[in-house]
Amino acid sequence: MKRIDSEDMRKLLKVYFIMGSVNCRLSPAETLSAAADGGITLFQFREKGPGALTGAALLELGQQLRAICRDKRIPFIVNDDLELAVALDADGVHVGQDDLPARTIRQRLGEHKIIGVSAHNPAEAQQAIADGADYLGVGPVYPTSSKDDAEAVQGTAVIDTLRRSGLNIPLVGIGGITLGNALPVIRAGADGISVISAIAGAEDIRETARAFGRIIQSGMLPE
Numbered sequence: 001m002k003r004i005d006s007e008d009m010r011k012l013l014k015v016y017f018i019m020g021s022v023n024c025r026l027s028p029a030e031t032l033s034a035a036a037d038g039g040i041t042l043f044q045f046r047e048k049g050p051g052a053l054t055g056a057a058l059l060e061l062g063q064q065l066r067a068i069c070r071d072k073r074i075p076f077i078v079n080d081d082l083e084l085a086v087a088l089d090a091d092g093v094h095v096g097q098d099d100l101p102a103r104t105i106r107q108r109l110g111e112h113k114i115i116g117v118s119a120h121n122p123a124e125a126q127q128a129i130a131d132g133a134d135y136l137g138v139g140p141v142y143p144t145s146s147k148d149d150a151e152a153v154q155g156t157a158v159i160d161t162l163r164r165s166g167l168n169i170p171l172v173g174i175g176g177i178t179l180g181n182a183l184p185v186i187r188a189g190a191d192g193i194s195v196i197s198a199i200a201g202a203e204d205i206r207e208t209a210r211a212f213g214r215i216i217q218s219g220m221l222p223e
């Protein structure tokens with residue numbers, strides 16, 4: 001089996017929804033189903049922060065969300081936890097700079113699984129690419145309240161800098177992204193946007209996900 005093609009990876013990154021039980025207004029299952037009906041292109045199960053589930057409850061929620069993604073034909077990514085990803089037969093894993101290196105994940109999961117790595121500068125980006133990452137998560141682009149240990153807010157300049165340094169790897173922006181500020185992230189060179197609260201906390205989850213899709217699609221069109 002070979003690695004995912006980068007153009008296919010770019011398509012998956014367009015509207016990349018991330019969530020865990022602590023982020024949801026409705027139940028996680030209702031939230032994910034509505035986001036999926038709104039056309040999200042990729043999902044990441046990220047059970048983290050105060051009140052996050054652990055043990056059997058974590059596994060059960062993961063199985064429930066994995067089943068929804070299988071049903072809706074949306075690839076299912078697990079944040080941080082390689083063993084949970086294996087237990088849930090996830091399509092991939094996303095790791096930060098303080099998690100297992102992508103090289104180790106690749107050896108454990110094999111070529112056909114998706115590996116994403118958080119990067120904040122060209123050096124971290126280059127290392128992730130050398131380690132076999134399929135995409136980078138770059139941010140926080142704007143202030144966020146969904147990650148209590150987020151690195152410094154960098155604006156869209158961080159994406160611009162990575163692209164100007166010649167990096168062509170599939171890349172998604174993340175951090176405080178809303179319908180109102182998503183387009184600059186695309187204009188700076190991201191292949192898509194990654195969102196927790198703007199979708200999970202939305203009044204109308206399906207319509208909000210759909211609106212992100214329209215913005216990304218329109219933002220991609222040449223002027």
Ligand SMILES: Cc1ncsc1CCOP(=O)(O)O
Binds near residue numbers: 144175177194
């Ligand atoms: C996981 C993560 N990594 C950088 S910012 C962030 C949280 C993004 O959440 P939100 O979209 O609600 O700002």
Ligand SMILES: C=C1C=NC(C)=NC1=N
Binds near residue numbers: 044046172174
């Ligand atoms: C920290 C993160 C950065 N980027 C992505 C896509 N997911 C994450 N969990």
Ligand SMILES: [Mg+2]
Binds near residue numbers: 096097
């Ligand atoms: Mg992490």
